[in-house]
Amino acid sequence: MTPIPDIREIRGLEKVSRLLEPGADTRKGVRDRVLAYTEEFLGKIGEIRAFVFPHDGGVGILNDPIGEDPVPIDRLLELVRDNIDLPGLNPASGGHLAYIPGGGLYNSSLGDYMAAIMNRYAGAYFGGPGAVRLENMLLDWMNGIVGYPAGSSGNLTSGGSISNLIGVVAARDASGLKAAEYSRAVIYLTEQAHHSVHKAIRIAGLGEAILRNIPMDARFRMSVPALGAAIDQDKREGLIPLMIIAAAGSTDAGAVDPLHDIGEIARRNSLWYHIDAAYGGFFVLTDEGKKILRGIETSDSLVVDPHKGLFLPYGTGAVLVKDTARLLESFHYTANYMQDLIPDSTAHSPADLSPELTKHFRGLRLWLPLKLHGLAPFRAGLAEKMLLARYFHGRLGEVPGFEMGPEPELSVVTYRYIPRRGDPDRFNEQIVRETQKDGRVFLSSTILNGRYTLRLAALAFRTHLDTIDLALDILKHTVKKLERSV
Numbered sequence: 001m002t003p004i005p006d007i008r009e010i011r012g013l014e015k016v017s018r019l020l021e022p023g024a025d026t027r028k029g030v031r032d033r034v035l036a037y038t039e040e041f042l043g044k045i046g047e048i049r050a051f052v053f054p055h056d057g058g059v060g061i062l063n064d065p066i067g068e069d070p071v072p073i074d075r076l077l078e079l080v081r082d083n084i085d086l087p088g089l090n091p092a093s094g095g096h097l098a099y100i101p102g103g104g105l106y107n108s109s110l111g112d113y114m115a116a117i118m119n120r121y122a123g124a125y126f127g128g129p130g131a132v133r134l135e136n137m138l139l140d141w142m143n144g145i146v147g148y149p150a151g152s153s154g155n156l157t158s159g160g161s162i163s164n165l166i167g168v169v170a171a172r173d174a175s176g177l178k179a180a181e182y183s184r185a186v187i188y189l190t191e192q193a194h195h196s197v198h199k200a201i202r203i204a205g206l207g208e209a210i211l212r213n214i215p216m217d218a219r220f221r222m223s224v225p226a227l228g229a230a231i232d233q234d235k236r237e238g239l240i241p242l243m244i245i246a247a248a249g250s251t252d253a254g255a256v257d258p259l260h261d262i263g264e265i266a267r268r269n270s271l272w273y274h275i276d277a278a279y280g281g282f283f284v285l286t287d288e289g290k291k292i293l294r295g296i297e298t299s300d301s302l303v304v305d306p307h308k309g310l311f312l313p314y315g316t317g318a319v320l321v322k323d324t325a326r327l328l329e330s331f332h333y334t335a336n337y338m339q340d341l342i343p344d345s346t347a348h349s350p351a352d353l354s355p356e357l358t359k360h361f362r363g364l365r366l367w368l369p370l371k372l373h374g375l376a377p378f379r380a381g382l383a384e385k386m387l388l389a390r391y392f393h394g395r396l397g398e399v400p401g402f403e404m405g406p407e408p409e410l411s412v413v414t415y416r417y418i419p420r421r422g423d424p425d426r427f428n429e430q431i432v433r434e435t436q437k438d439g440r441v442f443l444s445s446t447i448l449n450g451r452y453t454l455r456l457a458a459l460a461f462r463t464h465l466d467t468i469d470l471a472l473d474i475l476k477h478t479v480k481k482l483e484r485s486v
């Protein structure tokens, strides 16, 4: 017999645990402070810097450890302001022109707000039929815009890295290869593949597979003849071609591989064709982008990142997979404690199509802004960024000393400055440091063909013509200043 616990003890604990359910007035008090803080941030977003050198950034958080006692919201907002929202990169700024910029649509935050309060279960259809249908509808929409046929599926993920992982795992399982054969399996990509692709290959257990870096043309796009020749050669040598991974918008140079022609080769050789379009995929919403991304629909799996190309806050990626059966084969599991779930043939559950079970209801943060705004401002924003990149390329090209990379395909521009004297690599490194100290815009660099190269990426939804003019001014001013000092 279980002894009955003391009711007074239960009641005592209840009294304290009920503190987790603040009343309407308390909720309003906290909510008002949080809203005031975010409104203040948005009110200044045009002026605050895109980058603040971090020095000892954020240490104040460590001085305020988790403890037993409540802390008032004003103190917490102070901690957030000084330690989180001030130092480092401000991805909400239009001046974020580095790496692949982020965004943070306001209406997404309201979707998240609702998702957190109602906390609907978006992992399985049985528990959250509407939530699952909403996510599937968004995936259907994405499948539609890239030209995948009806019946394709996919998953809303946390980002491009997990999307790449899901694609690589699906390809691995579809190949039917045994682990003992992995060391003879060949994956075709280029040196420009995002490092998350390499990470995915290793996590997927394919670390022993042969990675065949296919030569690229002068614009860093995979050479199709070289790809065909490499596959033929590998087959002759008894190796096992496994998959091709192309990029639709490489991170370094924004290059789009010849998607259509690579698709032809994949089809002829019955190879899984994966496209990493984490950066470039949503340009398909523009007329120009659609032409550039021609052939994207010939892939078997495809990564797009709404937290890049749809300007969402971080934490929303997507993988699209043409053959739903492949995805189910890799990710569908059952368990005794899930026996009450009644499957529905009209709606696949995200948990059956990805490594996750319980997950953030990401659909709402994507659906709300798409529906509230309609698609027109998204299309315009993306077309605008492509033109801004061309504008920057043309304008900076007029400035003596700047050597411009190829005309941008999407919205990444590469360039470098050739100083009158001294080492160009070092000089360009100084340009980056100087502009970061200034912080009104944030630019980054990479190495292309062994040379230190500057890049500008326009993708933040708050980046407009005035931002690009500011970046041009800052660059001109910086090189003048540095030329004087060398």
Ligand SMILES: *Cc1c(COP(=O)(O)O)cnc(C)c1O
Residues within 6 Å of the ligand: 100, 158, 159, 160, 161, 162, 194, 196, 247, 249, 250, 251, 276, 277, 278, 279, 305, 317
């Ligand atoms: C950003 C990016 C990734 C990684 O995506 P995350 O969302 O950062 O995980 C992969 N590939 C490309 C081309 C990217 O631009």
